[in-house]
Amino acid sequence: MNFIELAKERYSLRSFDNRKVEQEKLDLILKAGQLAPTAVNYQPQRILVIESEEALKKLKECTVYHFNAPMALLVCADKDEAWKRSYDGKVHTDIDGSIVATHMMLQVAELGLGTTWVGHFDPIAIRNAFNIPSNLEPVCIFPIGYPSEDSKPHPNHMKRKDILQTVFYNHF
Secondary structure (H helix, E strand, O other), X not given: OOHHHHHHXXXXXXXXXXXXXXXXXXXXXXXXXXXXXXXXXXXXXXXXXXXXXXXXXXXXXXXXXOOOOOXXXXXEEEOOOOXXXXXXXXXXXXXXXXXXXXXXXXXXXXXXXXXXXXXXXXXXXXXXXOXXXXXEEEEEEEEEEOEOOOOOXXXXXXXXOOHHHHOOOOOO
């Protein structure tokens, strides 16, 4: 499958079966995150693998969007290590974390697994539940697993704006 096909076929999985994700597949997902480009290659990403029963229970206390997946990744970025833009001081934790997360999301899909980007979580609860240091910014959560038999893309999945509505040349 080429990249455009993968991007087109990947969808936000919200219905998982209970099979565990094999360590070899998890290793590839984490490798995709390691290889992702970050600003000045500072690599501020910090990934928490949430797979134990106790950790998954904690996750469920921080978001209703866990979808009972057999595991999850919490993508964070270190504010102290992320590149800062000199013009306005913008810290690129959210951008670098998102780039890393996107690489992992696409690797998940290529492996026949599924996930969805969860940004709806209580950041204070997640910090407390997983003892996240103040220098780390939680960016997103990826519940990960195999699609259930009845899983399917959301009805809006294939809807896309015409490219002429989103791409401009030389001026807006």
